[in-house]
Amino acid sequence: MKKTALIYCEDHFGKMDGKTANGLIRSSRKYQILGVIDSTQVGMDTGEILENRKNGIPIFSSLEHALNILPSVPDQFIYGMAPSEAFLKNRERNIILNAMKQGMNIVNPLHEFFTQDDEFMKYASEYKVDITDVRKPSLKKDLHLFSGRVLNVKTPIVAVLGTDSAVGKRTTSVILEDALIEKGLNVAFIATGQTGLIQGAKYGVAIDALPTQFLTGEIENQVMRAYEEENPDIIIVEGQGALSHPAYISSCGIIRGSRPNAVIVQHPPKRKNLGDFSYMPMPTIQSEIDLIESFSITKVVAVTINHENMTANEIDDVIEVYEEQLKIPTTDVLEHGCDKLVATIYETFPSLHKKIKIGVK
CATH class of the missing domain: 3.40.50.300 (P-loop containing nucleotide triphosphate hydrolases)
Structure with a gap:
């Protein structure tokens, strides 16, 4: 069975920098996407935004909103944006830490590797969750x-x-x-x-x-x-x-x-x-x-x-x-x-x- 996932894409879903979230909504063979976080489009259906037809995947205003609505905590929390600066903002950092507190594994597509961050790794150990740095390359050898x-x-x-x-x-x-x-x-x-x-x-x-x-x-x-x-x-x-x-x-x-x-x-x-x-x-x-x-x-x-x-x-x-x-x-x-x-x-x-x-x- 696919792992369930919630995607974070604040103020960017359906836009250029939201391409990771957009792509996962259109096709995901690995995860069952339960929703997207974007407070600027809360209450809408993700399919309406991307394809002008509903797909049943809702948009939530926040992590707390999503967890209050969803029947269970998703397995994965995916950062769904690809900003040109490729680094986290402080408020985004706190959201990811909160997702780990809820027991959600983190999928990180940024050039900033969470597995090299002491605070993130401390939380991952404490709450027994995994962090996947998708862009992290193999060792040079x-x-x-x-x-x-x-x-x-x-x-x-x-x-x-x-x-x-x-x-x-x-x-x-x-x-x-x-x-x-x-x-x-x-x-x-x-x-x-x-x-x-x-x-x-x-x-x-x-x-x-x-x-x-x-x-x-x-x-x-x-x-x-x-x-x-x-x-x-x-x-x-x-x-x-x-x-x-x-x-x-x-x-x-x-x-x-x-x-x-x-x-x-x-x-x-x-x-x-x-x-x-x-x-x-x-x-x-x-x-x-x-x-x-x-x-x-x-x-x-x-x-x-x-x-x-x-x-x-x-x-x-x-x-x-x-x-x-x-x-x-x-x-x-x-x-x-x-x-x-x-x-x-x-x-x-x-x-x-x-x-x-x-x-x-």
């Missing part, structure tokens, strides 16, 4: 340098990259994974950030916490683990940031380490400036495609839309324009599903047709 083994992988590898951080690369990856599984394929998913790991990805590493020397080697190692243990029909690699991003190098490591045979690019057409860098304009979808294809030996085979601040008509108009201009399939997987992406993947890798199970369409 256990990290991997690039070996070149990935060059011998015959299984198709598809990377889902983007034009900025927090544009939905992971969401599209997970939805595509499910769609391909429904077709009868054995799919291996490689998570590259904290949210994918918390969601329950079997393979992956939070690469933005690694020393740069080990970026490509750690991605390669996760691809090889999946390849050797699962014998998958296809491997999907989650992107981080953007190759063009002036502050992040994650996409570089992902491309070099996984050596994708094809790339899908996620883009928010209405976003004018980079999410955490408002003084930097967004790249165009064409410029990002050109950069990816010049940086790597691969092709961008499809574009997916992040529909933030867009109407349904605007989404359809952008899809039509992009397909005309870029000459590749374009879709919004949250609005229109994955049919175009699945068809594109089968067209790009014809051998996958032989993998379809009998009776699966």
Whole structure:
């Protein structure tokens, strides 16, 4: 059975910095999410905010409010935000200490490691709870340098990259994974950030916490683990940031380490400036495609839309324009599903047709 969990996402649920909470509400194979804490949206249903339809997961005003309403104390307390500063505020610290007092295990996605904090560890020992620092890397002696083994992988590898951080690369990856599984394929998913790991990805590493020397080697190692243990029909690699991003190098490591045979690019057409860098304009979808294809030996085979601040008509108009201009399939997987992406993947890798199970369409 899944462990139960309560997510802390004060003033950020449904927003860019609430992407960990947003992702867990959309998909969590590891935890049963009982609610989200965000006093600015108390009383609402999380599904209404993310998908305009109820999912039965409520929003609470505080930890105390949640514990008064829920029938039992959740197993886990998950910090559900990914702020650019990546460190706790004092009031958040007190909330986490209180959660431990209630007997809740702590799941921490920040760069600030709670297991290196004397007060947190004292509370964990006193109240017999566990703390998981999702981003905490292995010891350097256990990290991997690039070996070149990935060059011998015959299984198709598809990377889902983007034009900025927090544009939905992971969401599209997970939805595509499910769609391909429904077709009868054995799919291996490689998570590259904290949210994918918390969601329950079997393979992956939070690469933005690694020393740069080990970026490509750690991605390669996760691809090889999946390849050797699962014998998958296809491997999907989650992107981080953007190759063009002036502050992040994650996409570089992902491309070099996984050596994708094809790339899908996620883009928010209405976003004018980079999410955490408002003084930097967004790249165009064409410029990002050109950069990816010049940086790597691969092709961008499809574009997916992040529909933030867009109407349904605007989404359809952008899809039509992009397909005309870029000459590749374009879709919004949250609005229109994955049919175009699945068809594109089968067209790009014809051998996958032989993998379809009998009776699966």
